[in-house]
Each structure stands twice: as C-alpha cells, then as structure tokens.
Amino acid sequence: MKATAIAHPMQALLKYHGLIDKELRIPFHDSISVNVDALHTKTTVEFGDFEQDIVMMNGKEMVEGGAALRRCLRVIDRVRELAELTERCRAVSENSLSYSEAKGLGFSSAGGAALAGAAFKAANLDERYGWDLKIISRIARRLAGSASRSVAGEYARWYTGKDDESSYAEKIATKSDLDMGILIVPVPSDIRTEDVHSDVTTSPFFEARIKSANMRIGEMETAIKAGNLEKVAHLVEIDSLELHGLTMTGKHGLIAYKPESIQVITEVRKMRQEGIPAYFSMQTGPSVFINTYPERIPEVQERIGSLGLKTIRTGIGDGVRIV
Structure with a gap:
C-alpha cells in the first residue's frame, strides 16, 4: 500500500x-x-x-x-x-x-x-x-x-x-479565466506561521480584519472569473498590507517582513509609476510574489534582478496529483 x-x-x-x-x-x-x-x-x-x-x-x-x-x-x-x-x-x-x-x-x-x-x-x-x-x-x-x-x-x-x-x-x-505571470522573490526567515496565527487574535484590529476580508472576498472572486488581473492584484496588495499590519499589532508585535521585502515593494511601486503593471503580494513571511501579465514577466524580473535578489518565474499550477 x-x-x-x-x-x-x-x-x-x-x-x-x-x-x-x-x-x-x-x-x-x-x-x-x-x-x-x-x-x-x-x-x-x-x-x-x-x-x-x-x-x-x-x-x-x-x-x-x-x-x-x-x-x-x-x-x-x-x-x-x-x-x-x-x-x-x-x-x-x-x-x-x-x-x-x-x-x-x-x-x-x-x-x-x-x-x-x-x-x-x-x-x-x-x-x-x-x-x-x-x-x-x-x-x-x-x-x-x-x-x-x-x-x-x-x-x-x-x-x-x-x-x-x-x-x-x-x-x-x-488560468483560462485569468492567466497571471508571477515572479517569486524568496527571502529566508525563522518566523513560525503557527506563532503568528496564535498572536494575531490579540490585535485590536482583528475584528476589523475579519469584516474587511468578508467584504472583499466576493469582489475578488468576481474579478478572477472576469479575468480582471489589475483589479485582482490591487485587492491582493490591500490584503497583504492588512495581514502584516495585523501581525505587527498582536501582543508580541511580530514583524514578518525583512529589508529585502521593503526593497521589492518599493521597486514594484516605482515600476507601476512608470507604467509597468506590477503588483506585490506577501504571506506570513518576508518572501514576495509579484503579479503581472505573463508577457511583462521578463522586464519585471530584470528590474528585481538589478537589486541583486534571487527570483523564480512561475505560472499557475494545478491541484494534487498521483505520479
């Protein structure tokens, strides 16, 4: 077996x-x-x-x-x-x-x-x-x-x-509904997700976060199904900032990002000011995802690479499978 x-x-x-x-x-x-x-x-x-x-x-x-x-x-x-x-x-x-x-x-x-x-x-x-x-x-x-x-x-x-x-x-x-190009910027950290999950419920903003997420989820699903990448990516940025704000305002004041994270976010915002549709995304940790159109990935990767940071290009993956 x-x-x-x-x-x-x-x-x-x-x-x-x-x-x-x-x-x-x-x-x-x-x-x-x-x-x-x-x-x-x-x-x-x-x-x-x-x-x-x-x-x-x-x-x-x-x-x-x-x-x-x-x-x-x-x-x-x-x-x-x-x-x-x-x-x-x-x-x-x-x-x-x-x-x-x-x-x-x-x-x-x-x-x-x-x-x-x-x-x-x-x-x-x-x-x-x-x-x-x-x-x-x-x-x-x-x-x-x-x-x-x-x-x-x-x-x-x-x-x-x-x-x-x-x-x-x-x-x-x-991905036929929304084919997104994704650039991953991996950053190491010793922060534990379990510690963060336990701590965030002590944030004075926790109830507001639940309300905000519940309001936004339908909007995000609709935008994904409509193939509206820039709407989806904008909502993801808002969600990422909320997540880390909640993390920092818990009882232990955990900080899950690193200087490299801020460096990438700053560069992404600079690219957008220049007309390049790039958007950042973060989870419980310092690594950063950059969401854009598949055809814009090479120029986004070149910009992040110029910062001296490692990058990984990726597309959209399917579910679990037996091999």
Whole structure:
C-alpha cells in the first residue's frame, strides 16, 4: 500500500489569519489562493508492518512529539480512520526549495496536499470515494489550512464552514479565466506561521480584519472569473498590507517582513509609476510574489534582478496529483 503525490504551493490572494479551531484548523473567514507551478512538494506514503510511524522531511526524520509531526499524523490518522487501517505509516517528503532558502512561499500547503493525496491513494480510498478532491482537501486541512486550497489547484476558495464536513476548498477558476505571470522573490526567515496565527487574535484590529476580508472576498472572486488581473492584484496588495499590519499589532508585535521585502515593494511601486503593471503580494513571511501579465514577466524580473535578489518565474499550477 504505497503511493506518491505531487502538489504545488499556493500564493494566497485573500489570506486567512488565525484559527477558530486549532485541531481541525477552521479559520475565521473564507480565503482564496492560486497555485504556482514552478515549486512543488513530492511525498511518498506507505502503510505497512513498521514499528512506528515515521515522517521524513527533506532527508530528516521529524522529531517524535514535535508539533510538525503531530500535524502530519493528524492527516495520516484521518486517512487510517476512513480506510479502517491499523498499519503504521512511513512518509517521505521533499520540497523543491528548502525552508532555509525562503519563508512565506506556501510550502506547508503543498506539503499537506501531497501528504493527504498520497495517503488517500495508498490507503485505496480512491476505490471507495473516487479521486474526491473535496474529501482530500478536508484531510489536508488538518496539517495546514492552506493545504486545502493547494489540493484543489489553480484558483481555489476555502470555505470556512463550521465543522470538518463543511470546511473545505474547491477550484473556482482556471488560468483560462485569468492567466497571471508571477515572479517569486524568496527571502529566508525563522518566523513560525503557527506563532503568528496564535498572536494575531490579540490585535485590536482583528475584528476589523475579519469584516474587511468578508467584504472583499466576493469582489475578488468576481474579478478572477472576469479575468480582471489589475483589479485582482490591487485587492491582493490591500490584503497583504492588512495581514502584516495585523501581525505587527498582536501582543508580541511580530514583524514578518525583512529589508529585502521593503526593497521589492518599493521597486514594484516605482515600476507601476512608470507604467509597468506590477503588483506585490506577501504571506506570513518576508518572501514576495509579484503579479503581472505573463508577457511583462521578463522586464519585471530584470528590474528585481538589478537589486541583486534571487527570483523564480512561475505560472499557475494545478491541484494534487498521483505520479
């Protein structure tokens, strides 16, 4: 009982921040993302007569009792429950980019999606349910909320719901609706997303953020389906600034960006003043995504490269798949 899956990280366009239910990882509001095809996580899951559950990430075994392993085993345990399995599990996962190279690129989303997809297939659940991305997204959510959207692929919306059954993601649009060129500027950091999710609920602006996100999400989905890149990208910039404002105003005053982040944002705004349609986007970390039209990527990449920063060109990625 063995299977391998590949999933892509996502760029959150309207991001979630904070969790109502930390075990099931249910958020305070809906969110939207787009997968990026230049990066991926590849995970192999095998159920068998092992002495204990083992999860390997980028060549290193996860520490027993550690938070990361617990989140992975929530996925595995749910698959075992659905499949009525008692066998132990061995999971081996590799990212196309190491965590030491960048923070805020959504690799936990790809990791959760690939783990859930591989485990679902290895346990033969596809024979019972079919390749049901709604179920897989609910399983993946137990590792990382954003993993539910990585499962769906392309443009996906995660519905908050109120329990395990109703909190899932689905694809809402494809690159034929809106083909966006994306330039990634990876920046490393040691900030932990879990710490940020816990801290943001202490911000005096948290309730205003929930209201703002709920007001904006319908507008963003409509703009994506209409192929209005500049409207979408403008809304993403607003959302990114709100996210980091909330992060900084929590109890511990966490700062998730770096000088390089500000350098990129400044250059993006300068490009826009010069008539180049470039827009920045950030998640919980200092790495920056730049959204533009696919044909404008070369000139945007040249400008950011002139700052001495590494860049990665990417298009839109699909959902989790078995390989």
